[in-house]
Amino acid sequence: MLHTVNKSSFESASLKICLGLAKSGSDILLIEDGVYGALAGTIHATMLAEATSAVSVYALGPDLKARGLPEDRLISGIKVVGYDGFVELACANDKVQSWL
Amino acid sequence: MLHTVNKSSFESASLKICLGLAKSGSDILLIEDGVYGALAGTIHATMLAEATSAVSVYALGPDLKARGLPEDRLISGIKVVGYDGFVELACANDKVQSWL
Amino acid sequence: MSETKKFMYINRRPPYGTVYPLEGLEVVLIGAAFEQDVCMAFISDGVFQLKQGQDTIESGMKNFSPTYRALGDYEVTRIYVERESLEERGLTEADLMPLTWEDEDDDWAEKPSIQIVSRTQLSDLLEEQDVVFNF
Amino acid sequence: MSETKKFMYINRRPPYGTVYPLEGLEVVLIGAAFEQDVCMAFISDGVFQLKQGQDTIESGMKNFSPTYRALGDYEVTRIYVERESLEERGLTEADLMPLTWEDEDDDWAEKPSIQIVSRTQLSDLLEEQDVVFNF
Amino acid sequence: MKLAVMVNEGPYTHQASDTAYNFIVAALAAGHEIFRVFFYHDGVNNGTRLSTPPQDDRHIVNRWSELSKAHDLDLVVCVAAAQRRGIVDPDEAKRNGKDSDNIAPGFRISGLGQLIEAGIQADRLLVFGD
């Protein structure tokens, strides 16, 4: 199952709620303002860093670039994908849940 | 100065940000989904209850009623006002800041 | 359309502040005509949608809470409410509107639709679905 | 309109996810023509609006970040950024676009517009204003 | 007192438009003057006459039009925000080569300067949004 999160973890509970319900083995894709959750060194980074042992976390590259977030600033273990990778993740998983 | 907060404290950082910037003696009015912040016995109730010693906290009655929140469920010290009270608060303070 | 899929409608937002809960409910009611395997989940601030005693007269908005009581007639009989979300908000099941459905296989006995489930149970239920809507 | 009022534009949202930052900036630029006493504050996710290196080509949106560099020409010379908001997000001043203005009273010397202030200082500044906009 | 109001969200989708309306009604009842209501961001969507809400619900657009008529309210829709979102009056339709317009009675389209002016002229500015 693919979960997408499109809100900043600093302003919204979406990422936290997603992590609370995502099962081990799930894929999580951060898009739009959700990509701020991928930043290393923030007060929320531990929450996501700890989750990466149980789930695979991805961040949408075009949204990182729009916001000026280079890959070397991300929590280690987060994979960056493009829209094509987003499509692949949607197809590879049996369903997609958008945490808006 | 009157601060208004219209978001649920469970979903949004608005109330926390407002409390972080509101000076002692300010008025804070909870409106729309912000009125959930007035509920007693929640995981966030302490944050607002502690603030009531420094700031005056109000909640909009029509928004409480719409959401089925009776006054006896609110954090003690929170005053309930109607739209007329909202107007009075706006006029009694030198300016209004909406934390959206 | 002979397939039957498992549909879950997740409700995560409080009522009235936005139109999402009301328009979400409209999807559930229309969807009922398609005879799929349907359930609803109320989590986070979505649990406030089921709060008893909503009265919108003073705010001038439309009180759509009575519509939840009609869900049983639309054969939406499984309504999951996350226990942790209730607790975080200082609510108990007694704060919620009693929602029921009539079981035609049991002499039309009236049965409760709301099931309080843990976050772990809800996570399992979510995994079983084919299609998930989020309002 | 002979009065001069103190206007503060508070920016609390990240760029691109919503149009508020872009449309908020349009208000500031138009407002500059009214010769009021203007400042901007960037708090919470609003600090991300000033992040260096924004590149929207792949996402197809309009990159409006160069507009911040024009603020000095519009005589918006006081841009407050909350230190705590930067720290919570793992950012430092070096992550922000350098914004400057030219001081005509000082032989057009180029001076920095951004001032990093504490939450307490910002709270004091907020209290001094006459009109506060929030985008 | 002289009050100005800014509405930043469309009707129905967010409660902002309802709260602004109820606030203004209460302010008028208390004898205050409403200097202007400025619609920005999605707030411009309050100004379309093509809205037809369900009959058992409030008609937000008509409510604004009627309040404007009853109290001579100045309802200003921001032109830049309106162009993005497709709210046009006959002049704007002509200027942008559109074959129809959709502005509701009582609303007028103007620039952001009207908002700044409201901030300067009014004793208080209240912002309703999301």
Next chain:
Amino acid sequence: MKLAVMVNEGPYTHQASDTAYNFIVAALAAGHEIFRVFFYHDGVNNGTRLSTPPQDDRHIVNRWSELSKAHDLDLVVCVAAAQRRGIVDPDEAKRNGKDSDNIAPGFRISGLGQLIEAGIQADRLLVFGD
């Protein structure tokens, strides 16, 4: 694969409409079928032909119309959500006594059943919103 997409926010105001568009372009490039794009909530505002964004910005409505034409995309605007927000086609205008319509080329107005059907028929449903 057969994909269905739901768009719940209007153009510009939220990025949802951009992300949905970019996702669909990538899915088509990868050879997938787009069963339907369903516009709900403020998403219905993607379907107004009266939008005129600044010239240096993308034209979101036209982009949808052009993609629909190029790939025979089924762009469905929910009738109930559209009535609340003032998005109408000629039929709806007549039915609701409106003097004009504003639907953009390539979009059609229909009921929520089209969304449920998309959920049933498509292999995946993707929701973009706020």
